[in-house]
Amino acid sequence: MKLRTRALSSAIIAVLASHAYAAEDAPADDPAASKDKTQLLGEIQVTATKRETPLQKTAVAISAIDGGTLDKERVVNVVDITKLVPGLAATTQGDHGVVTLTMRGIGNDSAKTEYADPEVALFVDGVYAPRAEAAASLLLDLDSIEVLRGPQGTLWGRNSTVGAVNFQTAKPDLGKTYGYGQMEVGDYGHVGLRAAINVPLSDTFAFRVALGQEQHDGYVDYQSPNGQLPSVDSQRAAYLASGGLPENFRAIDPNIYVTSGDKYSSQDQSGVRVSTLWTPTATLSWNLSLEYFRDRGTPLANLMQHPRDGQDFWSILADTPAKLERDAYALRSRVDWDISEAMSLSYIAGFSKFDGSSDFDQDGGVQVPTSFATGSTFQDDRTNYERFRSNSHELDLKSSGDNTVDWILGLYYASEDNSIRFDIPIFNGTPQGTVAWQGSFIQPKETVESTAGFAQATWHINDRLRLTGGARYTHDEKENRGGRGWGWAYDANVPQIPIAPGTIPGPGTGFGLGVGGINDGKYDANKTTWLLRLEGDLSDTTFVYGSVSTGYKSGGLQDGGVPYKGETLTNYEVGVKMTFLDHRLTWNNALYYEDFKDFQLSAPITFIDGSRGLGFSNVAGSTKVVGFESEIAAQLGEADRLNLVLSLLPKKELGTLRYAGSNDYGGLPPCAPESGIGNCLDVSGNELAHAPDASLTLIYEHVFTFANGSTLAPRFSGHAETSSWLSPFNLGEGDKQKAYFRGDFSMRYTPADARWWAGLYVSNFTDEKVRTNAGRTALGNGQFIYTSQYLPPRTIGVNFGFDF
Template identity: 75%
Template sequence: MNTRYRALSSAIFAVLAMGTAYAEDAPATAPATAADAAPAASQKSQDQKSQALDTVQVTATKRSTSLQKTPVAVSALSADTLQKERINNVADITKLVPGFAATTEGDHGVITLTLRGIGNDSAKTEYADPEVALFVDGVYTPRAEAAAGLLLDLESVEVLRGPQGTLWGRNSTVGAVNFQTAKPELGPFYGYAQFEAGDYSHLGMRAAVNVPVSDTFAFRVAIAQEQHDGYVDFQNPIGQLPSVASQQAAYITSGGTLATFKPIDPNLYVTKGQKYNSQDQSAARISTLWTPSDKLTWNLSFEYFRDRGTPNANLMQQPRAGQDFWSALVDTAPQLDRNSYALRSRVDYAINDGMELSYIAGFSKFNGSSDYDQDGGVQVPTSFASGANFQDDRTNDSRYKSSSHELDLKSTGDNTIDWILGLYYASEDNSIRFDIPIFNGTSQGTVGWQGSFIQPKETVDSYAGFGQMTWHLSDSLRLTGGARWTHDEKENDGGRNYGWAYDATVPQVPISTGTQPGPTSGFAVSAKNDGKYSSSKPTWLLRADMDLSSNALLYGSVSTGYKSGGLQDGGVPYKGESILNYEAGIKLTFLDHHLTWNTAVYHEDFKNFQLSAPITFVDGSHGLGFSNVEGTTKVTGIESELAAVLSDADRLNVVVSVIPQKKLGTLIYAGSNDYGGLPACAPASGIGNCLNVSGNDLAHAPDTSFSVIYEHKFSLSNGGALTPRFSGHYETASWLSPFNLGNGDQQGSYFRGDLMMRYTPADEKWWAGVYVNNFTDVKVRTNAGRTALGNNQFIYTSQYLAPRTFGMNFGVSF
């Protein structure tokens, strides 16, 4: 047995030993007489009941089960937690879940997710699929843009860690996030409204109302609006641009002539208007519930999301002298214009007392555009055509349509064998046009390179059948086996990449949204992307779980996951990736459910792990390239969650993740245009510049991270309560890319904390509070890139989490 497996085995046995030693509560001291015992025990029971943790129900096994009795590594976040932590999108959740990380990708304005060290920063286009799957009420949402949407009127969030390929299906290679929306209820009429205001002109509003119409029908309406000004100020080019004489000299030195010289126009730079890193998002949902009989339930919802904010800017890690950190020299105004629509349906029919049929369907439509200053203004031009780059990454138009259908038949009630069978089909029909003009100096300079990527029709069809069975061998021991077969088909029909042809007879101007690329506009086809991809893959699960006592659940599993391959630029296919996951865990409940402690130890072996990045090919053309990491990418870790009611007034939550091993397999030719100055690649690679990343650490996988949430309730004489709340997150250093290039490509260890204070009156019908987010005002990088200056000198840029913000909020229920 090698060192890694000895270490993993030792960790597992340590966890088991702790569970066996501490799961049983110590016996209480016997009372003096039996007569004294009864009232004392009764009072103690009532006191403990009032203090105990709420019983959390989860749907990780596609059944409603208690979190502490579910043999899966799953984090469950209640609506109360989401509200108190001011959770707006998926990225805000990461601090509450062990091993979970989110990165922002500015040029597409999306959020990409990493779990247990596995993720893909470039899984942000119409090509790539995520490793962490997102579901809303069990309906899969395939595109990365969904992660940037507002979380609206949720009942709970469940984050399932580890491969979920058997029951949850598509692209849940390392985990899945399932958002459970608040459903209509029969009977009561009620609702709530929340308001918020803060610095950066922040305004927020959320409201929902439940309306019963009859004994069998109810509906619920929810709305939300979140907005704030951008965090990034515009730098004034005046004072930074060189003198006209210096510009002229630099232009002539670069090969220009006096006849063609012109001074830099400072009006090319953006100095007013909507700033980068702003928010302007709205969402609305109407949900209905119909129960025409005791056997039939139908939940139907329609949701709309609108985004008119701006992407996150690329900021210089070390700003120029005299410039603020939260500022940029901008020559492309930020823009986002997005709309998405989703229809979700779930029908449950009880066939008899022991069997239920469910049909879950979803339809979604997304359209949007964006504009982004990719160069980040890191260099001040020496002339209108030298000394800097102008790069505008622009999504002219993106349109994504998807649908999914799932039919489940499962056992209900108490059985020796619990089982579920299912059929699944999902489809996508996507199109996009993405333009990238890159100019020397300024947008009025000469063409460095520019291209247009037009994909009129990219389709996905995914078919699956699955089943899972749990055999109750005894009251305390269970065995579970599951399997899924998936078949994926992908096709690119008519996709073309156009690159600048350097035709001297064509004026050198940035391509506009109305330009049709072709010979008359100076472009030539650099790649034909037509192609088809087809693949099938079985995945499976074997698990045993045992009740060590009424307060301790032990489980161990071996499972596999799969993410399909696809097509990259040029119509070239890349392979699907697969994972083999070994896991053991224990869930402990102490002190009459006043404390829970859940721990999991895991080891993951990845085959054909997918990495993607924008690259330059040996012929000078640009495109999005995918690489499969050869050999085995290995990840080993331990994660733990503790929740405790320390007293009537004190609550504590602790989340810990340790990932000592997270090594890539073999990838000799890894390229990325986001990292200038990579060495020249061997011609056989097909890539212009690349680096050998074999054996490097995975990105966004710190050795250790932990979060602590603590609140104390001060009871006031008027019956109200004042509750301060502390939420802190600490991480050791982590890489921001698989290149592992040094300090600029790394987020150092950091602590980031939030403070909240809430007043609640005696009747608890309203509340008011104040908050400070990121009170440490730490600058946390979520990605990195670099510009090469020559002589092995580089300027590193990153996108960052928000700076310190503060505000007040108010809520009322009725």
Template identity: 75%
Template sequence: MKYSHSALYCAIVAVLVSGPASAADADAEPSQALDTINVTATKRETPLQKTPVAISAISADTLDKQRVMTVADITTLVPGFSATTQGDHGVITLSMRGIGNDSAKTEYADPEVALFVDGVYTPRAEAAAGLLLDLESAEVLRGPQGTLWGRNSTVGAVNFQTAKPELGNLYGYAKLEFGNYAHIGARAAINVPVSETFAFRVALAQEQHDGYVDFQSPDGQLPSLEAQQAAYLASGGTLATFKPIDVGLFVTRGEKYNAQDQSAARISSLWTPNENFTWNLSFEYFRDRGTPNANLMQQPRAGQEFWSSLVDTAPYLDRNAYALRSRMDYVVNDGVMLSYIAGASKFDGRSDYDQDSGVLVPTSFATGATYQNDRTNYSNYESQSHELNLRSTGENAVDWIVGLYYAGEDNKIRFDIPLFNGTSQGTVAWQGSFIQPKQTVDSYAGFGQATWHLSDAWRLTAGARYTRDRKENIGGRGWGWAYNPDVPQIPITPGVQPGPENGFGLGAAGINDGRYSANKPTWLLRFDGDLSEKAFVYASVSTGYKSGGLQDGGVPYKGETLTNYEVGAKFTFLDRRLTWNNALYYEDFKNFQLAAPITFVDGSRGLGFSNVQGSTKVSGFESELTANLGDADRVSLVFSTLFQKKLGTLRYAGSNDYGGLPPCPPESGIGNCLDVSGNDLAHAPDVSLTLVYEHLFRLSGGGTLTPRISAHYESESWLSPFNLGDGDKQDAYARGDFSLRYSPAEARWWCGLYVNNVSDEKVRTNAGRTAIGNGAFLYVSQYQAPRTFGVNFGVDF
């Protein structure tokens, strides 16, 4: 608490010493007009208010004030945008306008919302959990971006623009933050001009806090020795094989779940040897030694705290990511520019995760509960992308761009699941090892787009892209328990290669070798124009596409397509002190891909993909308003509503995360499933609203004090396509964040305080359930962070 008191003291003293602002100070204030924001949604720089795309542009200043650390932190600032956390891989998955894929977290699955950094595609969902370091802006494009942005931007794309080096100026900044849960954050950057043609920039970040989830003690929860014996005998065991429950199997100390320990560094350079050529090159490293987010019981056992769990698998996370990004721009002549945007990345990660979530307490060493450790022994992803485009510049009767694109991946993973009855010393319920030594992805595309200026006020745009995708699975095997009681029943160890000869009783349940290929055109037709200097309108029809692929067993699944019909209007009022942007859309989704871990009819397990038949239809309205009210008040309003959000036809939807689903017909190939046809989409509230308000107190000494309030509301939403009831739902909620910042006059430092999730709301981001008999279930969920608070300081130099 001493940090909070010190920041509050700093703010109060500033007010008392400085006093109210004078009339002379007020007269000296600059224009109250909003800054002109330029975006790159059309692969050329255009003003936001004249860009015919539903796009949210978040500046570096807003990112700083909102304390944006990961992509999940910007979702409340964008209409129809949401992020969920997925525990066993510790990743963030994204949904937009109700469409997303919670299982886009393996070597098989791709996201519907594409992530780009400086225009370079980032293919793996794990990257979304990385720190957002030294950004210039974040652009979130809503609706399919299949023509210009292409790969997997089915329902939208997010492009982070990093801060670039500048010639001629030596400057930098540093920030430091302290908070509850032993939070420490530090960020710094420096821009160094070396010559008239070369400069570089270095940025660093470290964010860490203790875990939010406490360990429950097994003392007082485990049954007596006599009760353990009785339970074991009732299950068919004998006293000769009975073992008391070993309390040492439960984790009671060490790193807790939901902890953060992340570091990032980037060095970037700018070289402009002449006025026609510019080369931006950067290398980035990201390190994660935190812990995964735990699944928590929605209703804790009596006597247990909400933020706690009975843990039998210690949390572990070890990730490293490397990225090289390059952009070369060459002015061919006064009207043409050639650009080459390329990137290469490498990711490796390992993790251990308590998938059983401590929901049930064992009644003996082999009964009453389950032990499940979801263990990623290794995951290695290597990717590259290349885009070469040629485009017109300046004022033309026709603006055009043509380009070629290639993206490739080479991925491998081993994922083990020991699943035991009772405890890890119990009997095998099932265990398996999924080993994918090589999965490759190759995607080729050519694209073009042209905008014809029909007059000074009206424009017609047409664009097309042709994509060819190839995927290959080489040597992939799913090893599963062969139900051999003669084999010693112990959890499989990471260093052992599965097979009949190794003593773990695993057989090759799935052979995943296979090839997939598909071709698909996507296109755009758009009409836009200026009704006046203050009003801009557009109407468009566009398509998006995400390729299919291969699932466990080498079985292919289909690619998905989306057609989006949209009209939009952007207004600028009150001498540019107010902007109001709106979009009305209707989306028709074909072959929407749903993925989940499933159990097949023969008892084997794997990740299954299903294509929703018919049309999945989504329609809605989005609105963003930003205004400077007077010379001291700024308000932003973000609103979205969905009119329609229904799945098409899918009779056999299964998921091992949802125990107790009814048996499936044999022809489905799935052990348990549910008909989800016509159900509501997950993570798709009918209404979401964010209001941000800040007031600038100008002090007589020239300093400023700025309180900022951010309030977010969402109506209820389902957490899965099963729509199973209250446990599978996030109720309507409202949460707020508060910050206060003091900046002294003629000084280059500031100090402040913050409180996030002021009312300590418990907001679910996913759900799962365990069947406990007689039609009853216990539900678990992951949650947004509890209330956090602290102080921060910054200096510019």
């Protein structure tokens, strides 16, 4: 097991040691000791409407996941919550190490660049996270996660086209000093550490410190080139047969292959958050938090769906070492002021800084070279640097208390200042070979500004019937200043070596690169989104609603400075929420119809002149989705807990897009000249990606209570899906995730005083290989090799925690 000594680990141990005995006499009902107790289901509160309301009386399709569930389900990152939410899926892209979300069949696999936007917006304590790599990577000390499904444009703003995810961090408490610590150890060298402490310094001021570290070795082994490379005589013959000159021949150097060091698909993430609460008066409170996130793991690997004979599935013939470095800071502030009994004001602000770099073996070693310059392709996708700076400000004025009309008014402003350099050397055979193409995409300054105003009001027609209307006006500006795409100019007089991170492209520099794209440009657009909803109480236990709402995601500039249009969504939805058995059983359902206009698809493409870039296409006509969601949560007596999560997507059909291209899918046919793309397919009417016809999650826990008051709680969690496409190309079995079942099991022992617990877990006990994306390499003659990235294999471990 590979352990890395960390200052963070020492800090966790020091914090726990200094406070382990401070709360020995704390009563059993303190916040730490009782955090595992389950709230009655019908009494869960949510903040989906920017005010606290009961989940069962909130007219939004929303999944509320409390801290106890997050703990027991071992939720570490955003991927771990997908099975808990109907219609939510996570996709991965290795070259940037970014997770993107798909909800209700809609998502954007390539929303990973300088200002490409997602359809599912992520928020932390109500602050929008435009570059979500840090916010979604290590979920630390959370009170709850609220997942709002359907357009949330009126109250939640930009890019919440099909939904929003709000992570609610644990806030400081003025009551007493308490905290917790957790440790987890498992296979693949897994070590996880979590701790938090809450300290009130006075009746008006408290602070909370939370620390976390998660690490495991990579799941993907490096293959040895020994026994795979052809003999020198065979290499020479292959090289000469390709037209190579005898005097230029060289034998393949086996040292170009990576056989040691950090493996692909590893984790090494740390985080710390310091939060404060100040309540100078009974009507004024200020929550402030500063968070740091550090990532030194590695990207997920592109694995061959069907490995070569004699090779393990979880392995790669790599010629590019895995690298991922990220550092992120976030400052979040919320001030709440009760102006009077009838009115309150909130100011929510956020500032973030993100820096990163990465190196990724894009070719995945799917072909063994026949010579140093033939038989395979070397491709290194390298982010030399990425620097994102953002800030946002929101001012909400809303009614308080009981009113005939509840209302909220808001103003919003957000800005980003981003830069990135992304290099792609592509060589024939090996990096010792000849250039197939290589380029450098340098964007020194890309800015985003978004300004909005919104209003929403709910009229209580009578005690049981309410009508809500709302609207939001948004103005978006995006600008690229000085962005250039440098591409190989095929100059035979220039040494053919892979572009190095220190290479500065430019005319006359001798690197063989010319300007392939001038990306300067500006995008400027306005949009109004709106909501109309009728809701009512059929009885004290049955709540129904019907709504029509719109969502919007802004357009922007693709490589070459060419603008693409914003996309819009109209969502029609009816829902019913029912509560039974004295608030111990809830059953919530939603039926919806989505109508998209100008839906955006993006992918890396080759233009007709041979230059490359990231291209965006707007799907013409209507992209339509019809779906049904159902959630059942039950407390069956004192010992049993049951959750069912169901999603059905009988219809998820793209509109019209004749020219869809992607360099991740080799062998697409030549495209019509008017398309401007070298290779493409007509995907009109195809099914959307990551949208299975049906998915079901079942979670069951039984608590055995012994005579001495201690408990043993086994917990089963299973997720099943029908097959789904991995791209809009719908290219066959290699471009599909087959139907599967993936199961988790855990067991936890807690003594009578509930001061500590110990457990064990098996994640993915079925050892299912679940693909999250796909790509292919063309071999000619209609033959292809498909690669994918995968969810983790089966893992096992033990864990321990205590409260104080």
